[in-house]
Amino acid sequence: PFGEPSELAPLAWDFHDAAYAANARPVFYSVGADLIPLWLEMGLGLVKLGEEAVVPLPGFSLQGPERKRLRTTHNRALRDGLSFEVLQPPFAPGFMEELRAISESWLATKAGAEKGFSVGAFDPDVLSQAPIAVVRHEGRTVAFANLWLTETKTSATIDLMRHAENAPGGLMEFLFTELLLHFAAEGYDEFSLGNAPLSGLEVRRGAALSTRLGALVYRHGQQFYNFEGLRSFKEKFDPDWRPIYVAVPPRANLLSIAADVVALIGGGARRGDDARPAGVSR
Incomplete structure (x- = not known):
């Protein structure tokens, strides 16, 4: 989003409240580290989605x-x-x-x-x-x-x-x-080359399950998507790599949220579906 910075937090809270009022769950997709205090104030947890490649100009x-x-x-x-x-x-x-x-x-x-x-x-x-x-x-x-x-x-x-x-x-x-x-x-000041999904996730002892799962998909999921190729292409321009997250409610079903996001990217839920869609904001 862009606009008056003072309007961002009230807008996010409006979405948060509207999602719960509709018996849905608020999810903020592809957010940066600059708004971490806001997501923590909402009681949301952060799941690392990947990294954004930003080139200083x-x-x-x-x-x-x-x-x-x-x-x-x-x-x-x-x-x-x-x-x-x-x-x-x-x-x-x-x-x-x-x-x-x-x-x-x-x-x-x-x-x-x-x-x-x-x-x-x-x-x-x-x-x-x-x-x-x-x-x-x-x-x-x-x-x-x-x-x-x-x-x-x-x-x-x-x-x-x-x-x-x-x-x-x-x-x-x-x-x-x-x-x-x-x-x-x-x-x-800078140019964003966009995100590298699942990039920058590491398999470490004690790391969150979602992080370890994402790192394994990044390393072994090349038959589905060329994650490493995308990062390698953007690496040619010597960018700064900044973490990107999904902000989700506590104990959220990450697989369900992922399905919602995939449905939105693919054009939205099918008409006639009985399931109530989650609230997802980008």
Whole structure:
């Protein structure tokens, strides 16, 4: 959420109270460490979800020996005909349809349909309200990402990122490199590369069961999701890794909460379900 900081705690308490009034349970999904005192005041416990990769932008560049690999791949992408641009609304007629074709090409390679809640979805009404970064290959748009910004220039990130099926190799690394260079030049403090689910969890004696289970899934669940690959990709940009949690009531059924979150991301509970949905806030 963004807005007046003084309004955040009352809003969270309103959700907390409304969930219990509806005989549901309040769950706050993908929250950072800065609000830990609020969750403790509510009597909620924290389950580590993973880590967020945040790149400090002051002084960020491709110069120096520590950036040699990133600089080499970026120069190769430029030689291969890739270019980057940030476009501001209102957009030209036909632009959204161009992006829709890329989005549908991307979705055709993925399992399931369009997602939601904690994952960006292709919605022209939403996309038309904010800047969009595009990557072109020899003049043809092959990738895009909509940008989440505020005038304070404290932080920037992306919501939805998609590319054409036949896009050149190294496209995503080129896009993120250009985004970091762009927002560093614009004077932003940091850029979030998003979360690495289940990252940073360790199997230690005495650790919470949920943490140990998450660490095992991270290490051995590669047939379901490339957790390590996602973290390795983001590690290329030397980010700071910040813990991300799910705030849950005491003695909560974590499997049930996970099922609720998966249902929300997948488009919500099926119509006609008898089960009362939990209250989940992002």
